Amino acid sequence: MSDTFHAMWRSLLPIGRSDASGGYRRYAWTGADADCRLWFQAQAEARGLFTETDRNGNQWAWLGDPLAGDAVVTGSHLDSVPDGGAFDGPLGVVSSFAALDELRRRGAVFARPFAITNFGDEEGARFGLACVGSRLAAGQLSVQDAHRLRDGDGVSLPAAMEAAGHDPDAIGADPERLARIGAFVELHVEQGRALDVSGDPVGVASAIWPHGRWRFDFRGEANHAGTTRLADRRDPMLTYAETVLAARREAEFAGGLATFGKIAVEPNGVNAIPSLVRGWLDARAADQSALDAVVSGVERAAREHAERAGIDLDVVRESFTPVVDFQHALRDEIRRVLEKRGAESVDGAGRAGRAVPVLGTGAGHDAGILSASVPTAMLFVRNPTGISHSPAEHAAEDDCVAGVRALADVLEGLACS
Numbered sequence: 001m002s003d004t005f006h007a008m009w010r011s012l013l014p015i016g017r018s019d020a021s022g023g024y025r026r027y028a029w030t031g032a033d034a035d036c037r038l039w040f041q042a043q044a045e046a047r048g049l050f051t052e053t054d055r056n057g058n059q060w061a062w063l064g065d066p067l068a069g070d071a072v073v074t075g076s077h078l079d080s081v082p083d084g085g086a087f088d089g090p091l092g093v094v095s096s097f098a099a100l101d102e103l104r105r106r107g108a109v110f111a112r113p114f115a116i117t118n119f120g121d122e123e124g125a126r127f128g129l130a131c132v133g134s135r136l137a138a139g140q141l142s143v144q145d146a147h148r149l150r151d152g153d154g155v156s157l158p159a160a161m162e163a164a165g166h167d168p169d170a171i172g173a174d175p176e177r178l179a180r181i182g183a184f185v186e187l188h189v190e191q192g193r194a195l196d197v198s199g200d201p202v203g204v205a206s207a208i209w210p211h212g213r214w215r216f217d218f219r220g221e222a223n224h225a226g227t228t229r230l231a232d233r234r235d236p237m238l239t240y241a242e243t244v245l246a247a248r249r250e251a252e253f254a255g256g257l258a259t260f261g262k263i264a265v266e267p268n269g270v271n272a273i274p275s276l277v278r279g280w281l282d283a284r285a286a287d288q289s290a291l292d293a294v295v296s297g298v299e300r301a302a303r304e305h306a307e308r309a310g311i312d313l314d315v316v317r318e319s320f321t322p323v324v325d326f327q328h329a330l331r332d333e334i335r336r337v338l339e340k341r342g343a344e345s346v347d348g349a350g351r352a353g354r355a356v357p358v359l360g361t362g363a364g365h366d367a368g369i370l371s372a373s374v375p376t377a378m379l380f381v382r383n384p385t386g387i388s389h390s391p392a393e394h395a396a397e398d399d400c401v402a403g404v405r406a407l408a409d410v411l412e413g414l415a416c417s
């Protein structure tokens, strides 16, 4: 099993890698994306699978009749964030093919149609919106809104699709296709350290945390940095700074996460007191009430500081994704399969029959989008540093192999007689 995994991994590694950073730049509908799609097709054809690209640019590799219904589907994405790591997305796709190889080695007989997917434009690195392929299919992104998306060079999504040979007029909700899926399982590298802390190579997802982005506009008065007395200033940077500190305090207090990672300043001069500081708050928490507590706490602190300093403040919610609670029946079934397998074998540390950890995540995924339409589950593979969306993202070889085995066990339990 590890041989086919590593051969695939090696063949995918050079595609879209930047020599300068060592990270990946596999953006939707670019040359690197096309190379990833050819790689996927070659892997599928080498295994005798029937491949197709759906209306929304998602790739499918089928074993059995795609139209029969009640299919078991696994997969992830091959695109990346700017200078992303090798594992986020590709680990799920490579593990899917390797799990099929493992099931064939075991002589498993498929009783349900089976497919491996590569969802298009998951990271949203080029057009600014994540999970475009799955959102379109699930009807969570309208055709009009998709057609309005532009990349940093002003190229529209339809123009980019067309240039890559895909018909942009064909995109849109695809309920018939989703209705033929009985279960979707996505394996993904963990984007945190929960499995490293618990000492487990593989875990099962419980939920994706609710999360969103809020824009804070702090308006003061531009003036000369060298001639304006401190007492005479209306400096929005100070109020912004107080707000950043408040975000940290509120997140710690509510057990959530809050980050100001992007800022725009006007006039943005070294010797000018700013007239405007615009900061974007990314906030996430395990449940809605904790998220509300974080965001309202940050906003309250920002308003108090703004009022005291004579600063005008506007707060706009720019995007929001509610909690995704993965289907309990499928999750419990997956845990049963994995724990039964665990009880039959002893792991490297001499332990048998360990409970499989169930963990939430603050990161969005195609599986989260699909979960509104399809019974969906996720497996996570240990990430020893927790680093993700960076060239330093990593998973150990043994853990990748454990992930493939777990995925094969799950698929065998779901799809095979």
Ligand SMILES: [Zn+2]
Pocket: 077, 088, 089, 122, 188, 365
């Ligand atoms: Zn991902």
